[in-house]
Amino acid sequence: MTTHSDTRTQAPYWSFAGLAQGARMCGAMVPGTVVFAAAYGTLAAQKGLTLAETVLMSALVYGGASQLVGLEVWTNPLTLATVVSLGIVTAIVNARFILMGATLRPWFAPLPQWQAYAALNGTVDATWLVAVRYRGEGGSDCSVFVGAGLTLWAVWVACAVPGYLLGAFIADPKRFGFDLMLPIFFAAMFVPLWRGTRRAIGWAIAGVVALVVSYLVPGWWFIVIGAVTGSVAGAFIDE
């Protein structure tokens, strides 16, 4: 199936010590997650979600960027068309999890299937990075991945609440720029994603195509059409 070159690593296993190690390893990502969660809560309040709905979405979806983009698509009241759109947008924004999951296969494959698929629910950018680093150092304890996932999940769900309350009680959120949390966050996230010009050209194409599409096609399609066009184009550009 894959080049299973890691003969020096043990079979995957579980331990309580691993849970703690995973929690420690994602510590550096906690401050960013706090701010991101609060930004999401603020936007959710502006979009008219109840506090319970706001928390439920964080608990069940656990995907920061997809939740922020989802709120951009969100309407009040919701129609069937919007709900279908939300499903598609969410899947596309989270499409990177497909690749991340693929990279975890060599590590998790010997596990019982239900354990592997349950563990995959902890996949977010930060926990995946922890997994890559830990596995790169020769580790096999799956609890590290799950420990990181549970830690960031708890932070992500809990910190939506103060963000929501802030958003609900600020009379004019536009005055302080809270309506621009999504572009601010995405702009900031470009820097850690930077890997040279090939990707950046793809991103630029995505932005230009999205801009043109946003004038031609109503609704949110510009995100999907722009992102897919830009990343396919980026894949065909040589290093």
Added chain:
Amino acid sequence: MNEPLADGPLIAILVMAVATLVTRVSGYWLMGHIPLTNRVRRTLEVLPGAIMAATIVPIVAKVGPAALVAVVVALASMIVKRNEFIAVGLALVAVTLARAYGF
């Protein structure tokens, strides 16, 4: 398709949760069946940033100078010091100032 939906928010959240679940498990499942080609891998590498650009650019065009200020300040702050707290804080201050001066 366009009538308001009873229990809309709950249904929407469940749909988003299922959509996310599918992305989390499908790549892992697929690797047991079909290997990812190099081209697909490269496409998925570019995708996260492409999603961000495709979201930001039309918003900046729609909102105007205040949004441009926010994006540029956040980006510049991250380049100088890679700290999300500082980047978001500075961007919000910059937008507040820009809007106070009528942009």
